[in-house]
Amino acid sequence: MAEEAIKLGGKKKSIFLDKVKALLPDGGNLNLCLTCGACSSGCPATGLEDMDPRKFLRMAALGMDEEITSTPWSWMCTMCQRCVYVCPMKIDIPQLVFNARASWPREERPKGILGSCDMALKHDTCSAMGTPEEDFQFVVEDVLEEYQESQPEFKDMKADVNREGAEFFLNQNSREPVTEPDEMVPLWKILNLVGADWTYGTKGWAAENYCMFLADNESWEHIVRVKAKAVDDLKCKVWLNTE
Amino acid sequence: MYAKWIREGKLKVNSDWNKDLKIKFTVQDPCQLVRKTLGDPVAEDLRYTVKAVVGEENFVEMYPNMSNNYCCGGGGGFLQAGYPEARRGYGKLKADQILATKADYCITPCHNCHAQVHDLSDERDHAWQTVHLWTLICLSLGILGPNEREYLGDDLKEVLPFHPESAM
Numbered sequence: 001m002a003e004e005a006i007k008l009g010g011k012k013k014s015i016f017l018d019k020v021k022a023l024l025p026d027g028g029n030l031n032l033c034l035t036c037g038a039c040s041s042g043c044p045a046t047g048l049e050d051m052d053p054r055k056f057l058r059m060a061a062l063g064m065d066e067e068i069t070s071t072p073w074s075w076m077c078t079m080c081q082r083c084v085y086v087c088p089m090k091i092d093i094p095q096l097v098f099n100a101r102a103s104w105p106r107e108e109r110p111k112g113i114l115g116s117c118d119m120a121l122k123h124d125t126c127s128a129m130g131t132p133e134e135d136f137q138f139v140v141e142d143v144l145e146e147y148q149e150s151q152p153e154f155k156d157m158k159a160d161v162n163r164e165g166a167e168f169f170l171n172q173n174s175r176e177p178v179t180e181p182d183e184m185v186p187l188w189k190i191l192n193l194v195g196a197d198w199t200y201g202t203k204g205w206a207a208e209n210y211c212m213f214l215a216d217n218e219s220w221e222h223i224v225r226v227k228a229k230a231v232d233d234l235k236c237k238v239w240l241n242t243e
Numbered sequence: 244m245y246a247k248w249i250r251e252g253k254l255k256v257n258s259d260w261n262k263d264l265k266i267k268f269t270v271q272d273p274c275q276l277v278r279k280t281l282g283d284p285v286a287e288d289l290r291y292t293v294k295a296v297v298g299e300e301n302f303v304e305m306y307p308n309m310s311n312n313y314c315c316g317g318g319g320g321f322l323q324a325g326y327p328e329a330r331r332g333y334g335k336l337k338a339d340q341i342l343a344t345k346a347d348y349c350i351t352p353c354h355n356c357h358a359q360v361h362d363l364s365d366e367r368d369h370a371w372q373t374v375h376l377w378t379l380i381c382l383s384l385g386i387l388g389p390n391e392r393e394y395l396g397d398d399l400k401e402v403l404p405f406h407p408e409s410a411m
Contacts, residue, residue, distance in 0.1 A: 044313050044336040048329050076329050078319030080274040085310065112323030150409035151388060173354040182390045186377035189386055190245075194253040207354070213320025240244070243352045243375050 015063040020099045028092035033057050039083035039093060049073040053083045053093045060096060069103040075110055101215035109214055116210035117219055124203040124230070126223050128210050129174040133202035137161050139177045140184070140200060147185055157192045159184075159200065162234065166199035169236035171207040171227075187242065198240065204230030207242055245376060246288035249295050256383045258298035260403055268297045268379075269305050269346035271337075271360060272312040273353035283309045292376065293350060296383045305340040313337055317359030330359070331366060338363045341371055347398065348372045350379065361394075372396040 021027035039053035046052035051073040060068050079094035087093075101109070116128035123132050144159045160166065170191070176184045191198050204227035211219035231239050248254040270293050272278070277286045286309040294302050307313070316333035324330070337360065341349050349364075349371050351357040361373040374394045381387040382395075385403045389410035392400055 042313070044316060044333045048332055072326060072329075075319075075324040076321065076326060076333060078274070078314050078316060078321055078333075080314030080318065081279050082274070082311075082314060085278055110320070110324040110326075112325050113320045116323055147388075151386075151406050153386070175354060175358075180393060182388075183375075183393060186375075186381040186387065186391050189381055189384075190248075190254065190377060193384070194248045210320060210323065213323070243354065243357075243377060 013063065015060070016065040016068055016100075016103070017060040017063070017096075020060075020096050023099065024092055024095055028095050029089050030057070030060075030091055030096065032089035033061070033091055034089065036088065038086045038088065039091075042082055042086055043077075045073065045077050048076045053077070057091065057093055057096065069100055071100075074100040074104075075113075098215055102217070104215075106214075106216065113210055113214045116208070117214045117216060120206065120208070120210055120223060121219055124226055125206055126204055126209070126226055127174045127206040128208045129178045131174055131178055131206075136172075136177055136200075136205060137202050139181050143181045143184065144188070147188075154189065154192070157188060159188050160198070161200045162202055163199035165235050166197050167236065168196055168198035168238045168240040169231045169234060170198050170200055170240045171242055172200065172205050173207045173242060199234065199236065201230045201234055201236075203233070204228075245292040245380065249292060254380065254384075256292075256296045256380055258294075258296060258301070258383060260383055260385075261298045261301050264398070264402070265301055266297070266348065266398060267301055267303055267344070267346040268293065268348045268350055269303045269341060269344040270350045271305075271315060271353070271356045272309055273351075273356050274312075274314045274318060276353060277312070278310045286310065289352060292380075296376070296379050303344040303346050305344050313340065315356050315359045315363075317353070317355035317357075322355060322358055331363065334359055334363045338367060338370075342367075346371060347396065348374055350374055350376055352376050369396075 017030060021030050037054055040046045043053050049071055074097050077097045079097055081094050083093045084090060119130040120126050120128045122130055125131055125133055140159050140161055148155045209223050211223050249256055272286050313336050315337040316330050321330050349360050351360050351373055357373055364371050364373055386405050388405050389407050
């Protein structure tokens with residue numbers, strides 16, 4: 001046995017893991033991994049890019065920052081949280097993945113997600129398909145009229161747009177108004193049958209938020225604030241999320 | 244909300260339409276809705292609604308389920324991330340879950356799940372149909388028009404027709 005402790009020189013290098021720990025409450029418990037593997041055994045992304053949640057965390061703990069911040073696996077984990085749900089130490093692996101996404105230079109992030117985020121930033125509608133306010137209103141009113149005529153039982157059905165004081169502000173995924181507007185109607189029928197006091201808004205109506213997937217925190221926040229303001233401006237009580 | 248309105252008697256759904264057809268349905272637990280937000284209570288409400296609409300005996304659980312269910316791979320931006328083989332590899336787990344139920348339909352109360360689960364079925368030669376709950380609720384109320392049946396299979400296309408003359 002040595003008589004004196006061997007001192008290793010140099011300061012401890014800060015690694016990516018430390019940066020993420022600093023961002024999370026309780027450091028996201030990122031130091032507590034026992035490598036039990038409960039996360040990986042229940043993760044559908046295990047095996048993609050030769051990666052899994054346990055391995056991702058171990059590599060981060062070992063300071064393999066280059067690999068962690070460049071593996072495409074960060075975009076294949078959906079951050080579904082099943083790993084942290086089952087983890088005995090409640091380690092926030094999805095947040096580690098989210099911050100790995102955020103470490104990519106913005107222009108190098110997946111083109112589809114980047115494009116959808118930038119598209120959503122173009123209009124106050126927040127539509128990732130770039131649908132402007134007038135187009136959305138037109139589609140809703142046009143389809144409503146068509147159904148009021150062809151299905152007389154629903155001649156008094158309403159699908160208001162920008163009605164102040166309604167209880168519910170219903171959002172809408174861009175997919176329906178742009179590619180399959182008839183699919184909006186069943187929900188309208190249900191809302192009308194139950195007597196729900198609801199409206200659409202031309203601002204902030206889009207349900208999707210690709211800026212969140214992009215891990216662009218500023219844009220994500222902006223999109224959410226536009227939507228929240230739209231609900232507040234119409235004085236609605238409840239933000240009703242579509243299926 | 245659907246469950247609330249059914250319990251309050253405002254949404255008078257009825258599963259008689261499926262009593263003799265006995266078409267089988269399973270349901271996806273969207274991660275964002277169940278595990279990440281309202282937990283098992285909303286998963287229970289979801290099942291209450293589904294059973295009221297299709298009939299309890301025609302509902303089949305996938306395993307694992309509720310907060311323990313597996314992500315289908317439609318969320319997190321995966322649909323737009325540009326890694327379709329990986330996305331489908333991810334989704335194999337969900338596809339196997341659905342196939343194990345032997346259900347004819349998978350109900351997907353989430354746009355991302357709907358797109359992914361629909362794609363997984365396409366990849367397997369339309370092994371099951373993928374529908375939103377709103378479609379089935381309206382079908383059970385007898386108010387589902389011919390142009391609102393895009394995601395129904397041939398087994399349900401002509402059931403309880405509503406204004407068939409308005410078909411396009």
